[in-house]
Amino acid sequence: MATTQTLTPVMERQRRANMRRNAFYLALIVVGLLAPFVAYPVFLMKVLTFALFACAFNLLLGYAGLLSFGHAAFLATGGYVTGYLLSSYPGLTPELGILVGTGAAVLLGVAFGALAIRRQGIYFAMVTLALAQLMFFFYIQAPFTGGEDGLHGVPRGDLFGFISLRSNLAMYYFVFAIFLIGFAIVQRAVHSPFGQVLKAIRENEPRAVSLGYNVDAYKLLAFVISAGLAGLAGSTKTIVFQLASLTDAHWHMSGEVILMTLLGGVGTLFGPVVGASLVVSLQHMLAQSPMGNWVNVILGLIFVICVLSFRSGIVGEIIKMYRKNFR
Amino acid sequence: MTFIKKTLASSIAIAAAAALAATSAQAEISDGEVRIGYLADMSGTYRDLAGPGGLEALRMAVEDFGGSVNGAPIEVFSADDRNSADVGANTVREWVDTRNVDMVAGMVASSVTIAVTNVLEANDKLGIISGSAASSITNEHCTPNHIHWVYDTYPLANGTAKAIVDQGGDSWFMLTADYAFGHALEGDVTRVVEESGGEVVGGVRHPFPTDDFSSYILQAQGSGAKIIGLANAGADTVNAISTAAQFGVVEAGQQLAGLLVFLNDVHAMGLETTQGLLLTTGWYWNMDDEAREWSERYYERMNRMPTMVQAGVYSSTMHYLKAVEATGSDDATTVREYMMEQPINDFFARNGRLREDGRMIHDMYLAEVKSPADSTGEWDLYEILATIPAEEAYRPLSESQCKLVQN
Numbered sequence: 001m002a003t004t005q006t007l008t009p010v011m012e013r014q015r016r017a018n019m020r021r022n023a024f025y026l027a028l029i030v031v032g033l034l035a036p037f038v039a040y041p042v043f044l045m046k047v048l049t050f051a052l053f054a055c056a057f058n059l060l061l062g063y064a065g066l067l068s069f070g071h072a073a074f075l076a077t078g079g080y081v082t083g084y085l086l087s088s089y090p091g092l093t094p095e096l097g098i099l100v101g102t103g104a105a106v107l108l109g110v111a112f113g114a115l116a117i118r119r120q121g122i123y124f125a126m127v128t129l130a131l132a133q134l135m136f137f138f139y140i141q142a143p144f145t146g147g148e149d150g151l152h153g154v155p156r157g158d159l160f161g162f163i164s165l166r167s168n169l170a171m172y173y174f175v176f177a178i179f180l181i182g183f184a185i186v187q188r189a190v191h192s193p194f195g196q197v198l199k200a201i202r203e204n205e206p207r208a209v210s211l212g213y214n215v216d217a218y219k220l221l222a223f224v225i226s227a228g229l230a231g232l233a234g235s236t237k238t239i240v241f242q243l244a245s246l247t248d249a250h251w252h253m254s255g256e257v258i259l260m261t262l263l264g265g266v267g268t269l270f271g272p273v274v275g276a277s278l279v280v281s282l283q284h285m286l287a288q289s290p291m292g293n294w295v296n297v298i299l300g301l302i303f304v305i306c307v308l309s310f311r312s313g314i315v316g317e318i319i320k321m322y323r324k325n326f327r
Numbered sequence: 328m329t330f331i332k333k334t335l336a337s338s339i340a341i342a343a344a345a346a347l348a349a350t351s352a353q354a355e356i357s358d359g360e361v362r363i364g365y366l367a368d369m370s371g372t373y374r375d376l377a378g379p380g381g382l383e384a385l386r387m388a389v390e391d392f393g394g395s396v397n398g399a400p401i402e403v404f405s406a407d408d409r410n411s412a413d414v415g416a417n418t419v420r421e422w423v424d425t426r427n428v429d430m431v432a433g434m435v436a437s438s439v440t441i442a443v444t445n446v447l448e449a450n451d452k453l454g455i456i457s458g459s460a461a462s463s464i465t466n467e468h469c470t471p472n473h474i475h476w477v478y479d480t481y482p483l484a485n486g487t488a489k490a491i492v493d494q495g496g497d498s499w500f501m502l503t504a505d506y507a508f509g510h511a512l513e514g515d516v517t518r519v520v521e522e523s524g525g526e527v528v529g530g531v532r533h534p535f536p537t538d539d540f541s542s543y544i545l546q547a548q549g550s551g552a553k554i555i556g557l558a559n560a561g562a563d564t565v566n567a568i569s570t571a572a573q574f575g576v577v578e579a580g581q582q583l584a585g586l587l588v589f590l591n592d593v594h595a596m597g598l599e600t601t602q603g604l605l606l607t608t609g610w611y612w613n614m615d616d617e618a619r620e621w622s623e624r625y626y627e628r629m630n631r632m633p634t635m636v637q638a639g640v641y642s643s644t645m646h647y648l649k650a651v652e653a654t655g656s657d658d659a660t661t662v663r664e665y666m667m668e669q670p671i672n673d674f675f676a677r678n679g680r681l682r683e684d685g686r687m688i689h690d691m692y693l694a695e696v697k698s699p700a701d702s703t704g705e706w707d708l709y710e711i712l713a714t715i716p717a718e719e720a721y722r723p724l725s726e727s728q729c730k731l732v733q734n
Contacts, residue, residue: 040421040424040425042417042420042421042424043417043421046413046417137534140506140535141505141506146507147506147507147508148436148437148438148506148507148508149437149438149441149461149463149468149507150412150438150441150442152412152441152442152445152468153445168424237413241412241413241416241417241442242416242445243412243413243416243442243445245411245412245413245438245442246438247410247411247412247413247438283409283414286407287369287406287407287408287409287414287418288404288405288406288407288418293369293370293374293378293379293407294370295370295407295409296370
């Protein structure tokens with residue numbers, strides 16, 4: 001009885017924090033549900049798919065401390081496999097296409113991960129980059145991808161065979177649901193004992209080994225989850241835009257996702273979402289403005305400013321400020 | 328009774344009026360505005376080829392047309408496609424959904440073009456492509472909703488290869504970019520060279536993209552072929568030509584045949600590097616008085632001479648606006664049909680005609696890059712050697728795989 005009483009204030013604080021967090025998530029979900037009535041749905045879908053891609057990448061860099069420079073390969077693999085299946089087999093429903101596409105990315109993740117996690121730091125990044133370039137050259141040569149022309153005219157089809165996705169609004173809610181599932185997986189992974197071990201490996205790998213953890217297995221699992229989620233983002237993106245192209249396989253895409261994650265805040269749950277929204281919106285707005293010629297320069301400047309003045313990214317800085325002033 | 332009769336009569340009248348309004352609305356300009364979207368690479372590798380210059384050419388056409396068609400103002404907006412198919416398709420989809428765009432102009436990278444034409448077909452809007460090279464755009468990827476205006480790889484390969492063999496360049500070495508586009512170009516050239524009585528003595532494929540061409544150029548030199556054909560594009564072509572210049576290929580007696588070389592590439596590399604290069608072009612700013620006059624107006628605004636793509640944007644927009652004016656409609660099918668009926672002869676296109684597959688065929692030109700000694704100014708770059716008649720230049724309809732052509 002006495003112990004319960006001494007614990008009560010701690011538990012009470014924990015309970016309040018949980019409530020605040022749940023209320024925050026709920027508010028965001030409401031915003032997500034209402035968003036397509038305010039903004040253009042296809043644009044929002046693009047933001048969501050890239051946000052999911054960045055979350056997948058962040059799981060690896062932010063929580064396991066592994067900088068992959070080849071995540072475009074998983075995005076493209078998901079996209080191409082889904083696109084190819086849906087356009088070749090018209091009876092296939094989109095959710096099955098997405099499942100197979102994600103599965104292909106998972107398999108590729110196992111193969112790449114098994115090779116790449118044997119090295120650390122810059123060597124890890126180089127190995128992933130090299131493997132991703134291998135995939136790029138494969139996709140440019142493979143007949144089913146359409147080479148540099150890309151894979152076009154992928155049908156959106158009917159979800160579960162009876163919900164038509166031809167309307168942008170229906171498509172949006174489908175993409176939103178996929179994003180929520182992906183985000184929930186990342187959230188669960190990070191806050192589980194598995195996530196704690198990942199953080200331990202990130203902070204001090206030899207110590208994690210000495211504590212008896214099978215570090216390689218943990219790293220591989222993180223790599224595979226991340227690859228699978230990136231593939232999920234790619235598959236979804238292909239259905240949204242009804243095409244898959246080499247842009248997704250190019251190493252620029254691997255770089256862009258790093259930019260999104262660092263800008264938003266690496267190692268924070270919402271950082272990649274904010275970063276992806278910012279980068280995609282900037283590209284979108286600048287492309288249609290007279291400043292269009294300067295997109296890359298402006299993004300570069302923002303990145304430089306971000307790295308120089310607020311290193312933990314936008315969300316990282318906000319969290320820091322919140323902790324300093326309200327705790 | 329009379330009341331019923333009256334209501335019946337008036338409701339019939341209302342229905343008739345409504346039906347009349349509906350039919351006349353079809354032949355009208357939607358929203359009372361002609362909306363033209365310009366989509367191109369504004370910041371990447373194709374910036375100088377199409378980019379802001381193409382937008383300026385489009386604006387010139389709209390100004391020269393008077394800014395309105397049959398009293399309906401012409402609105403122009405633009406976007407950068409960043410050479411990405413999903414950005415391009417997304418932008419056009421948004422234009423269709425939120426701005427009710429009538430015509431989309433520009434378009435360079437073939438992946439962007441094919442993605443955009445799919446969106447246009449699904450929404451029944453018109454696209455006029457000026458920048459893309461791929462001949463597949465009016466072949467297996469043709470739609471009733473787009474038109475390919477300036478050039479494609481078929482006349483480039485055909486024109487250049489045939490003319491060179493006729494001039495005595497009968498042994499070829501092919502330097503090919505190792506992907507579908509390069510393979511197709513290599514196949515076209517090989518066929519034409521062999522049909523014209525020449526021979527392809529060897530070839531090498533390089534990865535896409537490549538920075539270091541030295542070993543390939545050495546192989547080409549060692550082959551003893553008279554002509555080195557460059558079946559690649561963009562930065563690869565520029566790198567190959569620069570490397571060839573460093574190795575003294577032209578001085579040693581071999582000649583380069585560029586299949587996809589544009590005025591801005593030659594201008595950027597300089598005559599020292601590119602002299603003697605043979606190429607096929609759809610248009611050249613200094614080819615005659617009419618072309619020169621337009622180009623000088625363009626030069627005053629952009630401080631650069633126009634490429635064939637930029638001139639083509641002006642020419643195609645003019646033809647489009649005339650069709651909108653004549654038909655009184657901005658409906659894609661109506662306008663495209665009218666555009667097909669009218670022959671095209673302006674400062675850009677000679678003996679021009681729009682075919683049912685969407686290909687605008689017009690005379691093409693074989694050009695040689697001048698030597699620095701012969702050039703009289705910064706932009707005096709080509710000498711036109713021969714004219715390739717429209718009907719001979721492009722892929723004949725009998726070979727077409729387009730779904731709109733009955734074979």
